[in-house]
Amino acid sequence: MNTSSTRRTFLTQAALLPLFVAGGVSPAFAAFTRPRRVGGSHLRTSLNAFSFLELLNANAKDPTQGIDLFGVCDFCAKTGFDAVDLTGYFFPGYPLAPEDSYLYRLKRHAFNLGLGISGTGVRNDFVAADPAIRAEGVARLKTWIEVAAKLGAPTVRAFADSQSPFKNWQQAAQNAPRETVENWLADALRECAEHAKKYGVIIAVQNHGDFINTGAQHLSLLQRVDHEACAALVDTGKYLTADPYADIALVAPYAVNWQIKETTGSATHTPKTDMTKLVGIIRRSGYRGYVPIETLAMGRPGYDPSIETTKMLAELRAGLAATESITP
Structure with a gap:
């Protein structure tokens, strides 16, 4: 047994215990299985295609405008990313599945460029009181x-929050109690995870600042799902707490994918992400795998994803270099 490592884990959990208590969540996460990892931290860069939202939407309306997913892959290869996260919204025919010929052509294109495909994702609403809305989301997730x-993508991102036309989870749930809503979520996610297990895919549940805006809430949901094919996608800009880095540290050991944002609140007025601090947390968690970045327009005039993602990639690389000696 590595005594120092065990002590460090105990001290970390003890320090974060107040988060569970403050969030009204049972701290009994010892039985909650985290992904088994060996060999220390190993991180690879990826870009979430959502960074090119406006250009991808323009291309969907007029193929002579903007950029398509093949172009996003080209950009990733030219810029030096290791992988690309291909958001489902931008595939032809979404929310229906694209033709296999399209999928295999895109998969081969990424492979020829030396890119991994770190994940994909869809929209779903499992907090809605209407069972039909939840069932629609389950069917969509199963399709994707x-x-x-x-595609060879290891994860599919799922939301744990309300979607349009609802403004928040309380409205979507018609003011049902939080525990009731968490049960709706868990039942839907568990059904999807059972389907995902058959295909060797993992449901990656994203915090999105609505039903889940703390690390304790994130883990509470995952514990209630309690399925090996359901884990966390950590959105670093959507833990709406006084110290989002503490929430990130809490959930990082259970992460299978990430969305690393420019700021800790996904808005220009919120603090800029401290990349060295963030990557240090990720390394200490023992996480191995892709760390996708995602930039957003955030109301900035003249937002250019090519410029902003390139700048952010340089910051991520600096953070990776500065933390290289950190071990779990």
């Missing part, structure tokens, strides 16, 4: 689990 398997 199969799409992910064909």
